[in-house]
Amino acid sequence: MDTKLQIIETSTPLFQHYGYKGVGVTEIIKACNISKGSFYHHFPDGKEELLIACLKSIDEKITTHITEIFNQYPTTKEAVRAMIDILVNDFEQEGRIVISTFTSIISEIGSLSESVRNACSDLYLKMQAIYSAKLEADGFSIESANSIALMMIASIEGAIMLCLTQNSSQPLKVTARELPKVLNNVM
Template identity: 80%
Template sequence: MDTILQIIDISIPLFQQKGYKGVGVTEIIKTCNISKGSFYHHFPNGKEELLIACLKSIDETITTHMKDIFKQYPTTQEATLAMIDILVSDFETEGRIVVSTFTSIVSEIGSLSEPVRNACSNLYLKMQQIYCTKLEADGYSKEKANSIALMMIASIEGAIMLCLTQKSIHPLKVISHELMKVLNDPD
């Protein structure tokens, strides 16, 4: 495996579990079994550069996963239910939410740099666009689709954080139920 990809693949779960501030370069180097020189050769700007690479990797994984789910179902409602069911299943089998654990890293965003904030913002915008496209195909106006998409992202991401902190799938199940009410009421 390419060293850069190895460092990214190993660092993502470290950042997800401990947060950006909770993981030091020494821990990353030790876990990756690489030298400090090798780390800085691949990421000359240090841990922040690595974080941005990790966020881009997560971005690609999440958006590809969402697009695949949304292609499989004819309506936003069905696609959203399927996506939440996958999140619930991940939590039940893995004890964490494997695909969409972007939120755990983003929670520290207020104290991070503009490039990191931009990487996070770009993922959320891509997610919103996936929802919007599907909602518009369901017949919602562009304005209404944007509003609902924003609410869906905030609800699901918030539910993910609650699931992780409560060690329970209950928040996702509640959000799933409530989102279906919203999606059944076009006004």
């Protein structure tokens, strides 16, 4: 495997689990079994440059994952329920939610750079576009679909954060139960 890709693939779960501030270059170098020189050869601007590469890497995984789920179900309500069920299962099996979140990384966003904020924003906009397209297919206007999609992201990402802080899948289960009701009321 290419060293740069190895660094990204090894560092992504570290950032997801411990956050940006919780992982140092020393831990990354050790986990990758590389030298400091090799790290800085691939990421001359350091850990922040690596974080952006990791965000771009999970961007594709997350949007592909969500798209696949949404393409399997005829309505937004069914797709959201299925997606949240997968998140609940991941949390209950692994004690964390890896494939579908980068919330733990961006919870520190206030202290990070504009380029990191932009990378995170791009991913959220892609997620919103997937949700919005499904809502439009359900008959919502573009404006309503965009607003509801934003609310869906906030609900799901907030539930993920609560799962992690409470060490319980209950917030996602509640979101899975209540979000379809909200969608019913809007239709």
